[in-house]
Amino acid sequence: MSARHMAQGTRPKETARLNPHAKHPAAVEPKMPMPGLLKLIVALIALNLIACATSIALCVLQGEAAATLPDAIVGCVLDLGLLVGVIRRQPNARTMGVTLLAMSITFSVASYAGTASPNLLEIVGANIPDLLLLLYFATSTKFKMYLGIIPSTYRVDGRGLRISPKTGRPYTPGILKAFCVYLTLGSFFLLMTLVATSRDIVSYSPTLLLRFADLVFTALFLWMTVRHLRVGRAWIVFFTLFNMGVGTLGLFVTGELEPITQAVSMVPDALLLAYALFSRKLRGFYTEDFTLELDRELSEDSSDPWHYKISRRGWPFVRNLAIYYCVFSLMGHWMECAFCTLIRLGLVHGDFDPSNTMLWRDWFYPFPMEGLAVVGIALVLHPLWQWLRQHIRNNVPVYLLSFLANMAFCTAIEYVMGQFVNADLQLWNYSDMPFNFQGMICLQNAVGFGLVASLIAWIVYPVMEWYIARIPHNVMSVAFVAILAAYAIPQTLYLTDPPVPAEVSLRQILDDPDSTDEERAEAQRDLDKLGELERQKEEAHAQIEAQKAAEKGAGNQP
Template identity: 40%
Template sequence: MTKDFSNSKKLGFMRVLQILFSFNIAATMLLLVFLVKGSYSLEFAHYLDFANLIFDGISFWLIWQRKKVAREFIIAFSLFNIIVGSLFHIATGSFGLIDQITGSLFDIVLLIYFLTSRRAKAVLVNSFSIEKKREQLDFDINYYQPKTWAFWRNIIIYFCVFSVVGHWMEAAYCTLIRFGILPGIYDPTSQIWSDWLYPFVVYGFGAVACVLLLFPLKNFLQKKIRGLAAPLLLSFLANAFVCTLIELAMGLMLNQPLPDGTLPLWDYRDMFCNFMGQVCLQNAVAFGCVATLMTWIVYPGLEKFLGRFSKDTMNVVFIAVAIGFCVLFFLYCVNVLLPGVNDTPGSLEPASASGQAQTLEGEKDYSRSAIDSVSG
């Protein structure tokens, strides 16, 4: 009996691979957080593992989108891992055939599967061509409808959600600094490492800017300029510039120098190509990458996903997200002084402009309920 591979929803073993890819990314990131700086040294194998995390993420997306290029990409990267790993062990004198086969077993399985699988050939059929991008552009343009309530409702949801997700993204970025992969200053006492639901509203504003400014710009560039490379590059440069301006504006408002000359929130004065210590080239590149990912992939994908739900369902989601965000914002970012309350032993001190509440005696736990603090 011949199997039918025409149903593109049935990924078969590729679904298992997607689960393995996502699990590897999540588990590796989680384990990295618990490493203590100075207790380890990064070697070639670690950098190869980091490259494989990127490979896992790209492979997951390519399979999800049923892209034909997924086969070639996974085959090429599997060969790369096998060859580079073998050459590295040969060069260091640690090569052993059995050990090398065991260590490369997953790549060997990927290589054999994507070379021989009829399902992969039948399901991974979507083109990665410019024509497909042109077709997708028509859908993207339709997502931008500022005269509708649904458009602004979704923007508010994105602001609330990405204010918290941005906190997690910054933690991941600072983790790279912590490992010495990126230059910068790692501060273990930073608000980043506590109160994981603390909203970093600058990222919420960044998400809004992506939707209102950078997404239409991306559509305009795609419409006016043929090809993919030029619109993508110009979009990246614009994204980096706009996001850097947002960080600069927030810095000039909230990150003013203290009497001793230090900047309370962030200080890039030791970083290459910085301006007033508020922005630097390294962060501009990082912002450009994230904003480009947001405008080209994440936002259209979210709009397509949310569009599957009814208007009433999305309105309920909006209410839940908005109220939940307000609770987080007032718990973590706003502390209203009440007469007599500030003198009680368990009371909260007013939050500083940075959103990092501190007392004269040192840092306190501000994740407690506001009601508990008032009751003392």
């Protein structure tokens, strides 16, 4: 209070001030008007709400119990809640919108994958509005400002970038956000195409392999964009040049190059490349260095894997578990192939199906049971082994108890998974094995699983953790994103087994005079694959019958 006010016995007039550290600065600022795009979205939600309410009213008035009535009621209630939340500027309206749209897309894709004759174009067209709304709710800065999640005031730097007052980082430029949306949609449609494609007729053409590489490139690009890493700009230049160069070269080598079509397909990559090379805003957006810091400081007792104390808290531990699951799901497939090879050579007792294309042809078919087993080893069996070592001085009971626990744990996983995916013993059948239970598990394989699990719990897992702890955090993050994106390819391709087009339908395409040359070539290729597949199955079954006859003849000899 000034001397003048003290002499007069008055207080200075209070003036409104903006507290930059307030929890909700938008509450004391003039409210931001509703963005134009959000007005359009609100109008569409209101129209959808009116349509749902009308259909419900008609069903009730006409006394019809329509099968879609419960879905219409649920959709009406959810749309009403979202509409009220947006109009009243409730911050949780954004979370609600993202959750509802993600659930809608997931259910739509799930119902699409389960149909007998799926139509990819139909499902993509039906989900485009939900995808666009999901991206708007999840990424729009203006939408977050309107709800008061972030302040509606910001400063602009010399390059014209809006700087977030909360993080000090620039908001994503509109053009970069558009490219992110474009690449994300491309990756999503690729995975949905794999879901709808039978593994028996998929053609691994150079174009498809390039799209697989694009999926990994896109995942890394999005991660670098979220982290504002300077290397992101160089990465954009690399993968756009890679797409244009390798894609053109692959088509040229295979004789499928059409200059005009290829030039049109390269337009998005060329635009993204030009944007990365010449945009001042993009240079100012990627500001963070790619540091080589470790996840945590290593202690003095970390000189070897046997004394290294594994940290089981925080993101690095979860990240490593996800990597182990993806890698060992594929390695488990190859271990199954090796085990069946030992059976075929007569070194191990058992039976196998040489016509199993999932095992012998599709080398990247993931076996989730093996991946889950390794995750279980990291979460349960390795800590149990360490606990036994700390409380029992004699190593013999330590390793014996640990081995028995490992054997029981892996056998339990095989039995539980078998109840879900092998109820009719179509994948594996141990009925002819000694000491089997319901054909699901047997003593021989239980011992084998125990040996492999013990090797992983005692040696492989601690050694992997010890080495990973010495790899910088950002390098491991790159590996995690790349492995997860690459694993999504076989997982979606083999997730469902849509019906293969019947031979009659394919021959109708060949005989139809209105069919194009491309459709006839694709139908002929599918017919050839089906014929080769049937021939392989017949040869495999003939080998099985001959082997059984030989074993039976050898058993009848005196």
